[in-house]
Amino acid sequence: MRNIKVILQYEGTRYQGWQKQDSTGNTIQGKLEALLSKMCGKKVEVDGSGRTDAGVHALGQVANFHIETEKTPEEIMDYMNGYLPEDIAVIQAEEVPERFHSRLNAKGKTYCYRVLNSDVPHIFDRRYVYAVPDELDMAAMRRAADALCGTHDYRAFTSNKRSKKSTVRTVDSIDIARIGDEIRFTFKGNGFLYHMVRIMTGTLLEVGMHKRDAEQMEWLLKEGVREDAGFLAPALGLTLVEVRYQ
Amino acid sequence: MRNIKVILQYEGTRYQGWQKQDSTGNTIQGKLEALLSKMCGKKVEVDGSGRTDAGVHALGQVANFHIETEKTPEEIMDYMNGYLPEDIAVIQAEEVPERFHSRLNAKGKTYCYRVLNSDVPHIFDRRYVYAVPDELDMAAMRRAADALCGTHDYRAFTSNKRSKKSTVRTVDSIDIARIGDEIRFTFKGNGFLYHMVRIMTGTLLEVGMHKRDAEQMEWLLKEGVREDAGFLAPALGLTLVEVRYQ
Numbered sequence: 001m002r003n004i005k006v007i008l009q010y011e012g013t014r015y016q017g018w019q020k021q022d023s024t025g026n027t028i029q030g031k032l033e034a035l036l037s038k039m040c041g042k043k044v045e046v047d048g049s050g051r052t053d054a055g056v057h058a059l060g061q062v063a064n065f066h067i068e069t070e071k072t073p074e075e076i077m078d079y080m081n082g083y084l085p086e087d088i089a090v091i092q093a094e095e096v097p098e099r100f101h102s103r104l105n106a107k108g109k110t111y112c113y114r115v116l117n118s119d120v121p122h123i124f125d126r127r128y129v130y131a132v133p134d135e136l137d138m139a140a141m142r143r144a145a146d147a148l149c150g151t152h153d154y155r156a157f158t159s160n161k162r163s164k165k166s167t168v169r170t171v172d173s174i175d176i177a178r179i180g181d182e183i184r185f186t187f188k189g190n191g192f193l194y195h196m197v198r199i200m201t202g203t204l205l206e207v208g209m210h211k212r213d214a215e216q217m218e219w220l221l222k223e224g225v226r227e228d229a230g231f232l233a234p235a236l237g238l239t240l241v242e243v244r245y246q
Numbered sequence: 247m248r249n250i251k252v253i254l255q256y257e258g259t260r261y262q263g264w265q266k267q268d269s270t271g272n273t274i275q276g277k278l279e280a281l282l283s284k285m286c287g288k289k290v291e292v293d294g295s296g297r298t299d300a301g302v303h304a305l306g307q308v309a310n311f312h313i314e315t316e317k318t319p320e321e322i323m324d325y326m327n328g329y330l331p332e333d334i335a336v337i338q339a340e341e342v343p344e345r346f347h348s349r350l351n352a353k354g355k356t357y358c359y360r361v362l363n364s365d366v367p368h369i370f371d372r373r374y375v376y377a378v379p380d381e382l383d384m385a386a387m388r389r390a391a392d393a394l395c396g397t398h399d400y401r402a403f404t405s406n407k408r409s410k411k412s413t414v415r416t417v418d419s420i421d422i423a424r425i426g427d428e429i430r431f432t433f434k435g436n437g438f439l440y441h442m443v444r445i446m447t448g449t450l451l452e453v454g455m456h457k458r459d460a461e462q463m464e465w466l467l468k469e470g471v472r473e474d475a476g477f478l479a480p481a482l483g484l485t486l487v488e489v490r491y492q
Contacts, residue, residue: 089369092366120327121255121327122335124257128370
């Protein structure tokens, strides 16, 4: 058995997220497993670096799978791109050691949340940006973003209430950049909880709109109550940019 | 009657081009006229700076129309954006002198043709770029592009065979830039014939692939035979970027 690692791009708009479902859900993982199982003539399981929610996009999702095949990684990539729908693509494929696991070996991830800060629609990016026409206080958002970085218990920033797993994560940086009438929030960390990036974005946007105070972040982290944090920013603005290993 | 000038963005993918048709065609002009006629309670005609073909996009198409209304240009823009489909938007509106005509007064236009020069698909731009995985000789394409600039009879570069109108135009510049794995052809001129930008792009791509000689352009312009020029590059790669006035 050979272990193949692939880097994937997808537009999440018409999918119910990464993770396959028991029912007839339209998922990225489901599409990939069906395709590879056909290629190999037997069931193939695909592991991803993590789930992306329904509607979330990826520029650099990483997955791996064990298969028996004579094909080179490049041939596997070409085969997959030949059969995948136009909103999913393999942009890199390589053979990796047997023990490599795209989720367990992931050391860090980068997510980008794109906000269109204008009341004029942007036609070409309309599936990838969330429109917030309100004036946004960049300095206040940056102060709040800095306070959200570090190693903390982020349970106020997840929708997953009953997990017994640790909700401690390390966020290395939250960069907020204005590019024309777009504001890009770039999150780097060792891992993110369910909905964490979108709730952090919603909270930062509320700070930017002066609906909450930038100095409140420490308290939010300490109290750990989901209802005290901001709204869940819509999925369409979020893209998984990169997964880091080693 | 007030004369309103608007700047429009649209994704051409699902339209049969700018110009309204007698039948039940799905066109940009048709959409705008139907919407404004409804707003005004009587028939409104919309003039555009020029037609764009089926599938061609616009970042800065200009149109104007004469209407009787109490609304400010900003209110007209908001009304239009409230009812237009998500792939058409008004990004600017202003009142202009009675005599302004978006086509007759246009002094120049800028078009951009985007080529993805890679065999790896680019998911997010897939509706806006034409994929050409072949190696392309940038220097040869630039030599040919320079030879195509100037004031010439461009009848070899139009699909419109039987027009009695002049086929002389001035192309000010053709800039060819590589941005990552994308090559952008930017055409500036006083006006372009039917299919002219797409046939010039097809011809330049054939030069880039060494299927024809860069030094052939002068001869092509002189002979003026459509069949001697290159292929018609697909509509999806083309965007009308700007229309200039004054």
